[in-house]
Amino acid sequence: xxxxxxSSPNVFMQAPKITRxxxxxxxxxxxxxxxxxxxxxxxxxTIAHGLEERLFEIGCKTYVLDGDNVRHGLCSDLGFSDEDxxxxxxxxxxxxxxxxxxxxxxxxxxxxxxxxxxxxxxxxMPHGEFLEVYVKCPLEVCESRDVKxxxxxxxxxxxxxxxxxxxxxxxxxxPEFVVDTSITTLENELDQLVRLVKERDLIR
Amino acid sequence: xxxxxxSSPNVFMQAPKITRxxxxxxxxxxxxxxxxxxxxxxxxxTIAHGLEERLFEIGCKTYVLDGDNVRHGLCSDLGFSDEDxxxxxxxxxxxxxxxxxxxxxxxxxxxxxxxxxxxxxxxxMPHGEFLEVYVKCPLEVCESRDVKxxxxxxxxxxxxxxxxxxxxxxxxxxPEFVVDTSITTLENELDQLVRLVKERDLIR
Numbered sequence: 001x002x003x004x005x006x007s008s009p010n011v012f013m014q015a016p017k018i019t020r021x022x023x024x025x026x027x028x029x030x031x032x033x034x035x036x037x038x039x040x041x042x043x044x045x046t047i048a049h050g051l052e053e054r055l056f057e058i059g060c061k062t063y064v065l066d067g068d069n070v071r072h073g074l075c076s077d078l079g080f081s082d083e084d085x086x087x088x089x090x091x092x093x094x095x096x097x098x099x100x101x102x103x104x105x106x107x108x109x110x111x112x113x114x115x116x117x118x119x120x121x122x123x124x125m126p127h128g129e130f131l132e133v134y135v136k137c138p139l140e141v142c143e144s145r146d147v148k149x150x151x152x153x154x155x156x157x158x159x160x161x162x163x164x165x166x167x168x169x170x171x172x173x174x175p176e177f178v179v180d181t182s183i184t185t186l187e188n189e190l191d192q193l194v195r196l197v198k199e200r201d202l203i204r
Numbered sequence: 205x206x207x208x209x210x211s212s213p214n215v216f217m218q219a220p221k222i223t224r225x226x227x228x229x230x231x232x233x234x235x236x237x238x239x240x241x242x243x244x245x246x247x248x249x250t251i252a253h254g255l256e257e258r259l260f261e262i263g264c265k266t267y268v269l270d271g272d273n274v275r276h277g278l279c280s281d282l283g284f285s286d287e288d289x290x291x292x293x294x295x296x297x298x299x300x301x302x303x304x305x306x307x308x309x310x311x312x313x314x315x316x317x318x319x320x321x322x323x324x325x326x327x328x329m330p331h332g333e334f335l336e337v338y339v340k341c342p343l344e345v346c347e348s349r350d351v352k353x354x355x356x357x358x359x360x361x362x363x364x365x366x367x368x369x370x371x372x373x374x375x376x377x378x379p380e381f382v383v384d385t386s387i388t389t390l391e392n393e394l395d396q397l398v399r400l401v402k403e404r405d406l407i408r
Contacts, residue, residue, distance in 0.1 A: 017257075018253075073301065073302070073328070091295070098267070098274075099302075103265065124277070
């Protein structure tokens with residue numbers, strides 16, 4: 001053993017890496033991002049949590065990223081300007097990517113109204129690892145639900161730049177899947193999504 | 205069924221949530237953050253990857269966050285000013301927190317030289333969920349290793365604000381653990397860290 005090695009016993013040891021593939025093999029499913037996009041009130045969060053439950057039952061490791069756990073933490077420094085919204089989606093995309101690399105099936109529930117933002121997130125990941133699900137629902141229906149009373153406030157002009165009212169929602173061009181929550185039941189939607197996950201070979 | 209329910213079949217259905225505790229129960233270990241801090245060249249990454257291997261062998265779900273997967277993605281908009289470094293550590297902390305909530309044991313390997321930054325990250329998480337590990341190693345030893353040749357460049361004045369050279373490293377006051385990589389072997393360090401993880405009841 002030479003002097004250099006003596007004084008720094010670890011520097012020449014490359015710790016063997018546990019690869020993503022090894023993790024995926026062991027747990028029996030791949031990491032991926034299922035990105036739910038749609039108007040406020042379309043049902044993104046409900047579907048994401050419902051799908052998480054189904055995936056949990058069949059042994060998948062999952063996580064739901066939504067406004068609740070992101071806006072007060074990772075993105076707490078961001079407001080609602082166009083630039084901040086773009087950065088919000090970018091960070092969510094990067095975080096979802098890291099989680100997918102860890103082997104999780106990440107379910108994100110954000111309006112994410114701009115096509116370019118969503119495409120940018122898609123571009124972060126290898127093909128097949130980002131599934132865009134358009135949670136389609138007519139504005140009138142979303143507005144009639146108005147769970148948080150925000151549409152009413154946006155109509156009254158108290159909130160500016162509200163998606164669907166005075167800010168556009170850009171429908172996905174080629175989403176991996178579309179659910180229309182104004183016509184199907186939650187159970188039916190979830191059946192279809194579980195089928196999608198299986199068809200895409202995310203689960204062995 | 206009234207008209208309102210007909211037009212929006214899901215809005216009144218609260219999808220049952222899969223809690224963190226349910227995930228942890230099923231996989232047999234808790235989510236947590238093991239935060240390695242120390243000078244460049246002290247061995248943080250080597251130890252983090254080594255510990256990941258040990259934890260993988262005993263069935264834990266893990267992820268290593270380090271410069272490689274963060275600086276080019278989530279924090280690609282940040283430079284090396286004091287403010288940007290602070291924001292870098294904040295985002296890493298928030299991301300690690302989300303991953304721990306997903307049930308992962310997250311191993312972070314960043315110099316994170318400032319005590320206040322590390323304490324802020326600790327403050328994000330419930331007590332016992334953040335384990336600070338000081339990877340101690342004399343500057344001379346780190347500098348003699350100089351794997352990336354950055355100490356040399358910092359000494360030559362080509363890099364400004366390099367930790368240990370012209371920017372301070374603030375040692376942890378009360379870290380959960382200290383490893384001194386100038387005197388112990390990697391295997392010995394890893395044995396101790398696995399013991400720490402078990403003692404802290406992260407694994408059932």
